Amino acid sequence: MNEASDTTVTGLKAREGLALDAQTLCEAFQRTAAHYADAVALRTPDDAVSITWAQYAQRVEAIAAGLVALGVSRGDTVAMMLTNRPEALIVDSAALHIGAIPFSIYNTSAPEQIEYMFGHAECKVVVTEAQFADRVLAVGERLPALDEVFVLDGASQGTRPLTDLEAGGGDGFDFERAWRAVTGGDVATLIYTSGTTGPPKAVELTHENLMWQLRLVDRVFSVKPAGRRMSYLPMAHLADRLSHYFSMVSGASVTCVSDVMQAVAALSDTRPTTWGAVPRIWEKLRAALEAQGITDPGTLPESQRAAIRAKLGLDEADTLISGAAPIAPEVLEFFAALGLPICEGWGMTETTAITTINPSEQIRIGTVGRALPGVEVTLAQDGELLVRGPTIMRGYRKDPEKTSETIDADGWLHTGDVGEIDADGYVKIVDRKKELIINAGGKNMSPANIENKLKAACPLIGIAVAIGDRRPYNTALIVLEPDACAAFAAAHGLSDASPAALAGDAAVQQEILAGIERANTQLARVEQIKIHTILPLDWEPGGDELTPTMKLRRKPIAEKYAAEIDAMYA
Numbered sequence: 001m002n003e004a005s006d007t008t009v010t011g012l013k014a015r016e017g018l019a020l021d022a023q024t025l026c027e028a029f030q031r032t033a034a035h036y037a038d039a040v041a042l043r044t045p046d047d048a049v050s051i052t053w054a055q056y057a058q059r060v061e062a063i064a065a066g067l068v069a070l071g072v073s074r075g076d077t078v079a080m081m082l083t084n085r086p087e088a089l090i091v092d093s094a095a096l097h098i099g100a101i102p103f104s105i106y107n108t109s110a111p112e113q114i115e116y117m118f119g120h121a122e123c124k125v126v127v128t129e130a131q132f133a134d135r136v137l138a139v140g141e142r143l144p145a146l147d148e149v150f151v152l153d154g155a156s157q158g159t160r161p162l163t164d165l166e167a168g169g170g171d172g173f174d175f176e177r178a179w180r181a182v183t184g185g186d187v188a189t190l191i192y193t194s195g196t197t198g199p200p201k202a203v204e205l206t207h208e209n210l211m212w213q214l215r216l217v218d219r220v221f222s223v224k225p226a227g228r229r230m231s232y233l234p235m236a237h238l239a240d241r242l243s244h245y246f247s248m249v250s251g252a253s254v255t256c257v258s259d260v261m262q263a264v265a266a267l268s269d270t271r272p273t274t275w276g277a278v279p280r281i282w283e284k285l286r287a288a289l290e291a292q293g294i295t296d297p298g299t300l301p302e303s304q305r306a307a308i309r310a311k312l313g314l315d316e317a318d319t320l321i322s323g324a325a326p327i328a329p330e331v332l333e334f335f336a337a338l339g340l341p342i343c344e345g346w347g348m349t350e351t352t353a354i355t356t357i358n359p360s361e362q363i364r365i366g367t368v369g370r371a372l373p374g375v376e377v378t379l380a381q382d383g384e385l386l387v388r389g390p391t392i393m394r395g396y397r398k399d400p401e402k403t404s405e406t407i408d409a410d411g412w413l414h415t416g417d418v419g420e421i422d423a424d425g426y427v428k429i430v431d432r433k434k435e436l437i438i439n440a441g442g443k444n445m446s447p448a449n450i451e452n453k454l455k456a457a458c459p460l461i462g463i464a465v466a467i468g469d470r471r472p473y474n475t476a477l478i479v480l481e482p483d484a485c486a487a488f489a490a491a492h493g494l495s496d497a498s499p500a501a502l503a504g505d506a507a508v509q510q511e512i513l514a515g516i517e518r519a520n521t522q523l524a525r526v527e528q529i530k531i532h533t534i535l536p537l538d539w540e541p542g543g544d545e546l547t548p549t550m551k552l553r554r555k556p557i558a559e560k561y562a563a564e565i566d567a568m569y570a
Contacts, residue, residue, distance in 0.1 A: 017225030019249045020215050024207040025188055026097050026179040029248045033057035036251040039226065042086035043255050045269045051086055053251070056093075063094035064178065065169020070148060072124050074099030074181070077190065079123040081105050081114070081132045083258040084231045087152050087162065089244050091127050092235075096188060096207075097179040103190035103202075104235040107132060108542030115139035116199055117192050118146065120398065127162060130154040184208035190397060191238050191349045202397035203349045205238075212390040213242070213352040214249050216372040220359055221319050223250050227273040228316075230266065232257040234548045238353045239276060239324060246274075260541060260548075264288070267313030275314065276321035279331070280550035282342065283455060283462070284483065285312075286334050290459050291487035298337035305339050314340055319360060321345055323353075325551050326429065328452035329365045336363075344368050346429055350406065350413055351375075352391035356427045367426040377419075377427060378412075384433060385419035386412040435554060437468045443526045447554075450474065453522050454529065458515020459484040460508060463539060465557055466529070467565055475568040476532040477561055478512060479539055503536035531568040535561070 022028035037054040078095040095102035122145040155161040192200040233240035255270040345357035346368035358369035375389035395403035418430040431446035447466040454464040462481030468474035480499040489497035520528040
C-alpha cells in the first residue's frame with residue numbers, strides 16, 4: 001500500500017504568484033486575476049484573440065450577472081457544447097462564481113445523447129456555436145428545465161447571441177458576495193463518462209476535489225507561476241479542464257486550439273511549459289518525426305536534438321505527460337532519447353484525473369508512477385486497483401446505488417483496473433478488468449499490451465485492435481498510420497498514399513506482416529497474433545471506433561467489423 005500523507009491545507013507554503021491554498025476555484029481565480037491583471041490569460045494561435053486576466057475577470061463578472069438575471073442560482077447547471085475557444089473558459093468560470101455547475105459535452109454527441117445529458121443535468125442554460133445549434137434545438141422542446149440557448153456566432157431563431165447574456169446583468173447583483181458564498185464542498189463540474197454501453201454516468205467533482213488535485217500535482221512537479229498551457233482536448237474530458245483549473249491557481253496563459261488534429265502544429269506557437277497528450281498523439285508525433293528520417297534520436301548530437309525540440313515547440317516544456325490509455329515503452333524511450341522525458345500517469349475521472357504519476361527525475365518506463373502524496377493505492381484480492389484520498393469524486397449524479405458500488409464503506413474507490421504495485425510504490429496497470437482477453441483455454445491477456453507491441457514493431461501500424469476473447473487464438477485489426485503511409489509511398493514511388501490505396505499494396509502488406517512477426521517474438525505464445533486484417537480506412541476521434549480522446553471503443557468495433565473478425569476465424 002502507498003500510505004497517504006497529511007491532506008490538510010494547514011501549513012501549505014505560500015509561494016508568490018500561486019493560489020494553491022485557496023479554498024475554491026473562485027477564490028483562486030480572483031487572487032490570480034488581481035496578481036496577473038495585465039498578463040495574457042487566454043489566447044488563440046498567432047494571437048488572433050488575446051485576453052488579459054483583467055479583461056477575463058471583467059467578462060466573468062458580466063456573464064455571472066447575466067446568468068443570475070436569468071434565474072440561474074447555486075447548484076443549477078449550465079451546459080456548453082463548444083470547441084476549444086476562450087469563451088468556453090470564460091462562461092465556465094462565470095458559472096463557477098455563482099455556485100452553479102458548468103459542464104461540457106462532446107461536440108460529436110448525437111441528438112439522443114444531447115437530450116439525455118441535458119435532461120439528466122436539468123440545465124437551464126446552454127451555450128453553444130452555430131454549427132451545433134440545430135442539434136441542441138432539435139431536442140430543446142423535450143427539455144422542460146431548459147430556458148435559454150445562447151450562441152457565440154450567428155444566433156438564429158430559437159437562440160440568442162452570447163452578448164445578450166454578457167449584457168443582461170442587473171445593477172443589484174453583488175458579485176463578490178456570490179463567489180465568496182461558494183464552498184469547497186460545492187460541485188464545480190459534471191463530467192459525463194464516455195462509456196461504450198448504456199447511458200453515461202455523471203461524475204460530480206467538487207471545488208475541494210479539484211483544488212486538492214492541483215495541490216497534490218504541485219507536490220510532485222512544483223508548479224511554476226505563470227507559464228503556458230494549451231487547451232485542445234474536448235472540455236468534456238477532465239484532462240483538458242485541468243489546464244483551465246491550473247491557470248486559475250498559477251496565472252498560466254492558455255492557448256485555445258479549436259481542432260485537436262491541429263494541436264501538434266500549434267505547439268511552436270504556444271511553446272507550452274507544461275503539455276500533456278494522450279498516447280495516440282505522442283504516437284503520431286513520433287511517426288511524423290520518423291517520416292522525416294529521425295528514427296534514432298539518441299545517436300544525434302545534442303545541438304541537433306535541441307534544434308528538433310525547438311522546431312516542435314517543446315524546448316521550454318519542463319513537464320510532459322501521457323495518460324488516459326497505455327503508451328508503448330518504445331514511444332517513451334524515443335522521446336527520452338530526444339531530450340523530452342514523458343511522465344506517464346494514470347487516473348480516472350472519478351479520482352479527479354491524475355492519481356499516479358512518474359516524477360520527472362525518477363521515471364520508470366513501464367509503470368504509471370507512484371500515487372500522488374496524500375492519495376492511497378492498494379490492491380484487492382483479485383488484483384483490482386483501489387484508491388482513497390481527497391480527490392475521490394463526491395459521487396455519480398442521481399445514482400447513489402452506482403456510487404455505493406464504486407466507493408465502498410471504507411472510502412476505497414474500486415477502479416476496475418487490474419494493477420501491480422512494486423516495493424517502491426510504482427504502479428503498473430495490467431488492463432481493465434472488463435477488457436482482458438480470456439481465450440478459449442481460459443488464459444487472461446492484456447489487449448493493450450499486445451497492441452502496443454504491434455504499434456512499436458512497425459511504424460505503418462497506427463492503430464491495432466487485438467481480438468481473442470473466448471477464441472482459440474488471437475487476431476488483430478490494423479489501421480494504417482497516415483504520416484508513415486506518406487513516407488512509405490514517397491520512398492516506394494507510389495502516387496496514392498491514402499490508407500485505402502496502401503492497404504492493398506503488396507509491399508505494405510509484407511511490411512505489416514514483418515512487423516507483426518517481430519512483435520510476436522516479444523509476446524508469449526498464447527498472446528501472439530496469428531492472423532490480421534488491414535482495414536482500408538482511417539479512424540477519426542469521436543467516430544464509431546474512437547472516443548473523442550482517441551481511446552478504443554472495443555464493443556462497437558467488434559460489432560461494426562464482425563464480418564472481418566469472423567473471417568479471421570473461419
